[in-house]
């Protein structure tokens with residue numbers, strides 16, 4: 001299961017404008033799970049959310065799915081360091097990521113839904129859109145693999161690794 005050439009180009013077209021922002025690149029400094037940075041995690045979730053939607057032939061807002069998932073963990077701190085943030089990171093970080101993302105981007109309703117509700121069912125309010133349900137699912141799958149040091153690598157991202165502040169793709 002992989003993206004077609006055209007889908008791959010579309011995916012990169014959508015994420016490139018976000019990746020130009022230094023605050024997005026800053027996510028590369030923070031570990032999310034295992035050895036995977038927050039930026040790598042968000043890229044992986046974005047890629048596999050889009051891939052899953054294409055594979056299932058779902059009628060969705062593709063741009064919002066790709067962009068919202070790239071921003072879903074845009075909280076900008078090391079959550080492993082208790083001094084760097086307020087308690088209850090798991091519950092609070094969707095709202096922090098949403099506030100950060102709103103500062104730099106005009107978010108669609110679907111992008112906002114993805115960011116705010118991706119931690120459901122840990123957080124009580126479920127997603128409202130298909131796009132957010134996809135990201136909720138893919139985020140958990142990627143997080144599990146990263147935690148057990150088996151991150152999902154995306155071979156087609158390797159030509160773009162310089163944009164991603166990472167050499168692992």
Ligand SMILES: [Fe+2]
Nearest residue numbers: 072073093119
């Ligand atoms: Fe998250």
Ligand SMILES: [Fe+2]
Nearest residue numbers: 041072073139
């Ligand atoms: Fe995540």
